Each structure stands twice: as C-alpha cells, then as structure tokens.
Amino acid sequence: MRILLAPMEGLLDFRLRNLLTRVGGYDECVSEFIRVNDTLLPSHRFYRYVPELYENCRTKSGVPVKVQLLGSDINCMAENASKVASLGAYGIDINFGCPAPTVNRNRGGAALLKEPDIMFAIVKAVRSAVPSAIPVTAKMRLGYDxxxxxxxxxxxxEExxxxxxxxxxxxxxxGYKPPAYWDWIYKIGSTVKVPVVANGEIWTAEDAKRCKEVSGCKDIMIGRGAVANPSLALMIREKRKEKLSWEEIKKILFQYxxxxxxxxxxxxRAGRIKQWLHYLCRQYPEAERDFEIVKRLTNIEDFRNYWNIH
Incomplete structure (x- = not known):
C-alpha cells in the first residue's frame, strides 16, 4: 500500500508537508497547484511553491514531491511542465479536480471535467514535453455536476x-460534503488499466480500510484527515495504535x-494556525479550547508562553 499526502490550498503547503512527513507514514506528496495561464512561468514561481526542488524534490525527511500544475492552455501547460522538469521535478501531476469557483470560472480544475477532449490533449502534451523518466499523473473528481x-x-x-x-x-x-462515493472509484478502476488511487472522506484507519475494500484500490491519498490527525498515516499502516498526544501536537503547532x-x-500566520486548529478539533477536544485563545494572540512570545514551550 502507498499513502499519498494531498495538497490543501492555503494550508497544506511545503511547511506542513515537512512537518507531516516528519511524523511519518507517507510514500509521496503532491504540491499545491501552480496556476498556468498563458505564459511560461519564471523559475522562482516553482521554487516558491515547491522549495523541495532545491533538495532533489524531496521533503527534509526524504519523501518525494510531485509538482502539480493547473490550467487549460495546452501548449502553456506543456511548456511549464518541461520547465519544472528541467528544475528537477520528481513528477508532474495535473489538477482536474479543484472545485474552487475562481479556478473553475477561469476554465481550470474541475471545470475541465466537462471537456474530456481537452483533458486528453493536456495530458498528451505534458507527457510529450516531459522526459519519460519523470512520471505524469492526474487528479480528477467524478464529474462537474x-x-x-x-x-x-x-x-x-489514460489515453x-x-x-x-x-x-x-x-x-x-x-464539494467536500460527505459521503464520498468510493464505489465510483471501483468503476473507474475497472475501466482503466493504469493504477488508480482513492481519495476522499478518509478520516480514520477504519475509513481507509473501508475505502480500500469498496474502491478496490490498494493505494490511497489523504489530505484533510492527515491535517486533523497528523499520525493518521502511521495508524493506517498499524505502526501506531493511538494518535499523537495533545502535548506532541502542541510542539508541532509551535514549530509550524x-x-x-x-x-x-x-x-x-494566525489564520494558518486557526485553520489547522479547526481541523484538529475533529480529533482533539483540546483544540477547540486553544482555538479560542490562539485567535487573540499577536506575537511569538505570547504564542510561546501559551503553549508553554521553552
């Protein structure tokens, strides 16, 4: 089984990738999407989103990171994929799943699920532009509406x-409203010959087990569940029976x-911490209390004193 760590726009970025992969259990990460419009992006844009490119495209704990691109301009997607490949990308992932209205209005992400011919053309162009040794993968939803x-x-x-x-x-x-329709992943896996990875509504080790059974997938991707429980991947692998203690979580939050x-x-910074605490509330009752206090803190010393970390 492989466990992939998903991106979460505005929260699960390279900083959080580093911390979560340090806790352990992940085989691979995918970066936040880099938006491609009608131009060849400068190198610093790729490095800003994926500073792991400086380190053989791996987190500090050695987990490889695929660079995710989002856009609908076939030629520009190919050119930018070639550019990031030249910078040392471990792999290229193409986003056909983002549900954000601002992205969809600009014909990106899930909006392209209404245009399978364009999806085919983008993947084909990117695959042709990238050296064969660098994998090209894609993420999709079940459809637009x-x-x-x-x-x-x-x-x-696939084609x-x-x-x-x-x-x-x-x-x-x-959107993200439960349930996730894992049975549809099984239908997709039965239709294509390439590997399929299941994603959506995996919050616990039990969810992961059921998802694998229903979807027929051996590999899974987790995002919100990983943020809510940083030890989820280890628990899915049965390398931990219990989640990290709140004291351990506090130290990770402080490092973040x-x-x-x-x-x-x-x-x-406070917004990012509050977002993470919001997800942690699902697994840790202490997070709700701390959320109310942390949202009023304004400097590092207050934060250090509250967490009682020295």
Missing part, C-alpha cells in the same frame, strides 16, 4: 498518457508557527 462522464474522463487521462489517476470520489458540485514567522505577517 454529475457522474455521467466519469468513465469517459478517466479514459481520456493521454497519465501513468496514475487519483480520484476524489465526489463531483465538483458535491516558527516556520511561518519568517515569511508571513502576524495576521496571516
């Missing part, structure tokens, strides 16, 4: 040259704050 074209879209990705397809088991319209401090203003 229905599952009507789910199998067509998956076949388009375009995607070597693996991650399927988030909901439509764009479903320190990582943010050098690059973000106080308001933005």
């Amino acid at each position: 229905s599952t009507e074209q789910a199998l067509v879209c998956a076949k388009a990705l 375009g040259g995607a070597e693996e397809i991650v399927v988030h088991a909901r439509t764009k319209t479903d 704050w320190l990582n943010l401090e050098t690059e973000m203003e106080i308001k933005s």
Whole structure:
C-alpha cells in the first residue's frame, strides 16, 4: 500500500508537508497547484511553491514531491511542465479536480471535467514535453455536476498518457460534503488499466480500510484527515495504535508557527494556525479550547508562553 499526502490550498503547503512527513507514514506528496495561464512561468514561481526542488524534490525527511500544475492552455501547460522538469521535478501531476469557483470560472480544475477532449490533449502534451523518466499523473473528481462522464474522463487521462489517476470520489458540485462515493472509484478502476488511487472522506484507519475494500484500490491519498490527525498515516499502516498526544501536537503547532514567522505577517500566520486548529478539533477536544485563545494572540512570545514551550 502507498499513502499519498494531498495538497490543501492555503494550508497544506511545503511547511506542513515537512512537518507531516516528519511524523511519518507517507510514500509521496503532491504540491499545491501552480496556476498556468498563458505564459511560461519564471523559475522562482516553482521554487516558491515547491522549495523541495532545491533538495532533489524531496521533503527534509526524504519523501518525494510531485509538482502539480493547473490550467487549460495546452501548449502553456506543456511548456511549464518541461520547465519544472528541467528544475528537477520528481513528477508532474495535473489538477482536474479543484472545485474552487475562481479556478473553475477561469476554465481550470474541475471545470475541465466537462471537456474530456481537452483533458486528453493536456495530458498528451505534458507527457510529450516531459522526459519519460519523470512520471505524469492526474487528479480528477467524478464529474462537474454529475457522474455521467466519469468513465469517459478517466479514459481520456489514460489515453493521454497519465501513468496514475487519483480520484476524489465526489463531483465538483458535491464539494467536500460527505459521503464520498468510493464505489465510483471501483468503476473507474475497472475501466482503466493504469493504477488508480482513492481519495476522499478518509478520516480514520477504519475509513481507509473501508475505502480500500469498496474502491478496490490498494493505494490511497489523504489530505484533510492527515491535517486533523497528523499520525493518521502511521495508524493506517498499524505502526501506531493511538494518535499523537495533545502535548506532541502542541510542539508541532509551535514549530509550524516558527516556520511561518519568517515569511508571513502576524495576521496571516494566525489564520494558518486557526485553520489547522479547526481541523484538529475533529480529533482533539483540546483544540477547540486553544482555538479560542490562539485567535487573540499577536506575537511569538505570547504564542510561546501559551503553549508553554521553552
């Protein structure tokens, strides 16, 4: 079994990738999407989103990171894939799943699930532009507002040259509302010959087991579940029976704050911490209490004193 760590726009970035992969249990990560419009992006844009490119495209604990691109301009997607490959990308992943309205209005992410021919053309162009040793994969949802074209879209990705397809088991319209329709992942896996990775609504080790059974997938991707329980991957692998203690989580949160401090203003840092605490509330009752206090803190010393970390 492989466990992939998903990106989460505005939260699960390279800083959090580093911390979560340090806890352990992951085989691979995918970066936050890098938006491609109608131009060849400068190198610093790729390095900003994926500083792991400086380190053989691996986190500090050695977990490889695929660079995810999002866009609808076929030629520009290919050119930018070639560029990031030249910078040392471990792999290229193409986003056909983002449900954000601002992205979809600009014909990106899940909006392209209405255009399987364009999906095919993008993957084919990217695959042709990238050295064969670098894997090209794709992530999709079950459709835009229905599952009507789910199998067509998956076949388009396979025929375009995607070597693996991650399927988030909901439509764009479903957003992140439960349930996830894992049975549809099984249908997709039965239709294509390339490996399929199951994603969506995996919050516990029990969820992972059921997802694998229903979807027929041996590999899974987790995102929100990993943020809510940083030891989830280890628990899925049965390398831990219990989640990390709240004291251990506090130390990780503090390290995250320190990582943010050098690059973000106080308001933005506090926003990131609050987002993470929001997810931690699902697994840790202490997080709700700390959320109410942390949201009023404004500097590093207050934060250090509250967590009682020295």
